[in-house]
Amino acid sequence: MADTLTGRAMIDTRMALPTGLTFEAVIEDISRADAPATVIGRTVIENPGQPPIDFAIDYDPADLRPQAIYSLRATIRRGDALMFTTDTITRVLTDGATGPVEVRLRPVARSSGASPAPVGAHGLSLPASFTGILPCADCEGIRHHLDLWPDQVYHMRREWLGRPEGPLRRDEVGRWYADPARGAIVLYGASEMPLFWEVRRPGRLRQMDMAGNPITSDLPYELTSDGTLSPTDLDTLFLSGEVLIGPEGPALRECLTGRVYPVETEGAFADLAAAVEAQRESEATPLLVSLEARITQPHPGLAPQFPRLTVLRFVRAFPGESCTRPEPTAELANTYWRIDSLMGEDLPPVDGRREPHLVLLDAPEARFRATVGCNQLIGRYERAGDRLTFAAGASTMMACPPPLDALERQLSEVLKATRRIRLEGERLDLLGDDGAVLAELRAVYLR
Structure with a gap:
């Protein structure tokens, strides 16, 4: 015999909802961090009208497990487009409680342009929100919501699920920087230790261990993004800041x-x-x-x-005190050098393509990689003081559309012709035999 969970959905908007929407509420078992959530019950309401939205979900009590964690998730869609969603865990069916329960849906930020977002030299398409439930040694899993902005600011909310001693949530703000040697970004903020995240794809991050090494495991250590930014509210933050009084x-x-x-x-x-x-x-x-x-x-x-x-x-x-933050410093090696110009011509990024850049790695050997947003050119380099030469090696073999095909050939010729560098702060110039500037680069995503 089925039981029923009743509830009410509140929507964070004062604008009237349009017609043609679909409201869905789902009861899920979120106990296992190494497996997708199991659906216990679901209700779908077409054209739900204006909020609040009352709903009821039938479920079979025989499907419930002792010690399991059950959560209510709700969404509103127009066709395939997600418009509103819950962004916090709402636990239900605790101690036999069948409601009523109240959930709050927040709007989902969407890019207004049809063109794909640019991809930074670090390999991410930002701004974006990354979410997922990661494994936990002494709980059911750690739910993450990570917001990243191109100006190297991050917001993060973490929730430890199924702890015997009760729920735990930690929120923080901070800054991130890129680590080209690891192919990662590093978060530093309220956490005692920096947090390393390997960049797998523009919309995928994989957690690394506390020393910045890859985690070898089949467990789900990844956060994913659909390419949009849906910033989360943050609570109980310990902050230092400068008071400003304005009009x-x-x-x-x-x-x-x-x-x-x-x-x-x-x-x-x-x-x-x-x-x-x-x-x-x-x-x-x-x-x-x-x-x-x-x-x-x-x-x-x-x-x-x-x-x-x-x-x-x-x-x-x-x-009498104010905010102070040390200026970032750029080293020649292990830095993303964004290529701003080739042979005196500006080199803007192309939508959907990785930002033009050059990376010089110094360990375990002196190697470089470079791209204008298509193939990756790799090889060795030699440096002695301000002298720098590149020895081309391999390259990926994708067919590049114009103008990337011509720019890639030009980058290859510039690297072959480079004999010296001029390094001043965050600026790097590649120079030819006669001292002419072949390329202008700028250090980006520094700590």
């Missing part, structure tokens, strides 16, 4: 990322305001603060259209 109200410049967040006048805002009043000598005097906060993402149709910060707990103020 539109207070804001916080977060020190690690450099992002500026308008501050809501709720929560523990009064404590922050009191510290500003008591410890800031003048509007020109910087004031650094540490606090616990929540970052809430904007929702379409609602104002304002940018993330907001809510102070949960004020910790301390540091009068």
Whole structure:
């Protein structure tokens, strides 16, 4: 005999929903991190009307397992296009409870252009959100939501599922940099150790161990992206930032990322305001603060259209101090050098193709790889002071469409003709015998 779970879906939008939509709610067993979720029950409502949407899902109690974790997931689609989805775990059927349960669906960000997004030298198509459930030694799995931006900022939410001692969630903001030697990106922020992610494809990352080595396992250590950015809300963040007071109200410049967040006048805002009043000598005097906060993402149709910060707990103020971050430094080896020009002609990236770049690796031997967005040219190089020469080796053999075919031949000729370099900060010039500039490059995705 079937039981029924009842619920109500709230939609984060004040705009009227169009007709022709399909609402779906699914009960899933998410207990196993090494296997897809098992569907226990489902309901589909065509043309659900305006929110809130009431629903009921029939399921067979005989399908339930003791100690399993059951979650409710809901989506709204127009045809094949996903428009709204739940982005947090809503546990259901705990201790026999059959509802009612409330879920909140958030809008899914979609690229407005028809052209594929450009691919950075690191191999990722950004901005994008990456999600997945990764294995866990002492729990059922760790659900990840990782938002990456091209300006090297990341937001991450992690949830430890099925812990005997209760749920655990950790949110953080930070910065990422590219590691060409590993073919990876590295996250550094609130975590005690940097987190290494191997770039498998433009929409796929694989977790590496704490030392930055590949994990050899058949278990699902990968996060995937559909190429869109759906930023998640973050809670219980421990942040340091510089207080800014402007005509539109207070804001916080977060020190690690450099992002500026308008501050809501709720929560523990009064404590922050009191510290500003008591410890800031003048509007020109910087004031650094540490606090616990929540970052809430904007929702379409609602104002304002940018993330907001809510102070949960004020910790301390540091009068006269401001955010400081060391300038990145570029080394010739193990750096992505974006190729900005060849023979005096600009070299813009091509949509859907990898950013033109050159990488010089120094271990275990001096080798290079380069591309204009089609084939990869690889070989050896020799350096002595400002002298640099390339010895071409192999190349992939894809047929390149114009203008990439001509640019690739030009890059090959430039590498053969290079005799010297001029390295100044984040700029690198490849020079010929007579000192003429053959190519201009810039270091990108540095720490």
